[in-house]
Amino acid sequence: MKIKSRTKVKEALTTGKLDREITVKGWVRTRRGNKNIAFIALNDGSTINNIQIVADVPDFPEDLLRQVTTGASIAVTGVLAPSQGKGQNVEIRAQSIELYGAADPLIYPLQKKGHSLEFLREIAHLRPRTNTFGAILRLRHAMSYAIHKYFNDNGFYYLHTPIITGSDAEGAGEMFRVTTLDMTNPPKTPDGKIDFGKDFFGRETNLTVSGQLEGELGALALSEVYTFGPTFRAENSNTPRHLAEFWMIEPEMAFYDITDNMDLAEDFLKYIVVYVLEHCEDDLEFLNNMYDKELLQRLNQVISTDFVRTTYTEAIDILNSSGVKFEFPTHWGSDLQSEHERYIVEKHYKKPVMITDYPKKIKAFYMKQNDDGKTVRALDVLFPRIGEIVGGSQREEDLQKLENRISELNIPREELWWYLDTRRFGTAPHAGFGLGFERMMLFITGMSNIRDVIPFPRSPNNAAF
């Protein structure tokens, strides 16, 4: 499909078919020049690179060029020609310029100078027009596509798990309530509680915190499935690594054990990195130069090394014999804190680490219990700079063991009858994990705040745009 009479900037810059008349459309990044000649840097989002428009000022109405300022949207028709100046190979000699929309330079917030990421967060409606967010959004798309392609090519089916859930048993975090009840005067039960039986679904409902449980239902029928959708956590987390609304990828595979799970996680993560290195060179180079001089080096290192595979118990031993004084002392049974994870990944191994076999006390009910009676087949993948990027496990497929664990943790069993049915009928070994999409974005882009790798971030006290 081709839009008649419009050439994308990316194509114009790379086509090699010179001395032909083309039309480009986009937004002005800068305009400079004098009363005889004007240079306009035009960008349409198809690439981080701008195309240079050259206009002989006397050929155009004075009023028109005056309005061609940073942020304005224009269409330019002219001849694509080798550039006379340095800095670009080709340029367009403008024959006609049409102004779609001016951007009053007195009040347009974006300037041709750099802006702080904090300032850009306040104008999230305009920040896609910056080099940085153009690069990030193109990478976000490329990664999404790579994820679907990877799973499709490997025989996985994309399963759409529900956004609205009646299950409160997953335990992955605080949930957002979904209701149509009148909040100023909700119906009450005889004992004074809110009567959710009168709510839209006839029960309490929330936004999903994970598609995993439903993912398991799919895996125990289609063998390999994955979800890729929005996920909601109402935790009051104020960190550069947490969002209230984020996207999560959750593959779930029948007949996989914990080792298969690790093999998949490593292969999958490397595939995404290879994909963006091959398809997003310009954007990555820009981010490498502007934000993180070691970005490309780190990405290349990840794909050329085997991830370390170790156990929780070994990790504790490493920490205890490290000689490092941690703020939180480590002992077998305590959860690994950020400082511990960082030491393991960044100081001890200096590469991605997969840790398995955590104490069952600190992990979720559905994880497969090991024969030692103390640990479960959990899997955390830790990345340098990011920390935990993947959390998963082999799942407990034994009905009796699963029910026992549910009882021990006082989880309401009746809400999980459908989940337990999978163990009752044709149960099978299976495993899966969750990848935080924006965490992966942080790693790929070198950005340091998760609010800068999603177009419109939602976090405590912030749902603007």
Next chain:
RNA sequence: UCCUCCUUAGCUCAGUUGGUUAGAGCACCUGACUGUUAAUCAGGGGGUCCUAGGUUCAAGUCCUAGAGGGGGAGCCA
């Protein structure tokens, strides 16, 4: 939620031991320049010093509270 730092022009920031009319760079406006590269050069306009109290002869500067933001921690992906 806890700890900590920050908030001065449209943006990024300086502002000394509290002391006259609060500064710079960029942006913007005007002018100059026949090919620029975040163009350059000259000139100009632009301020609720986050808000509310307080201390003081005097507060951008010190104190208290609040709001917003950054970083760290917890929760996790």
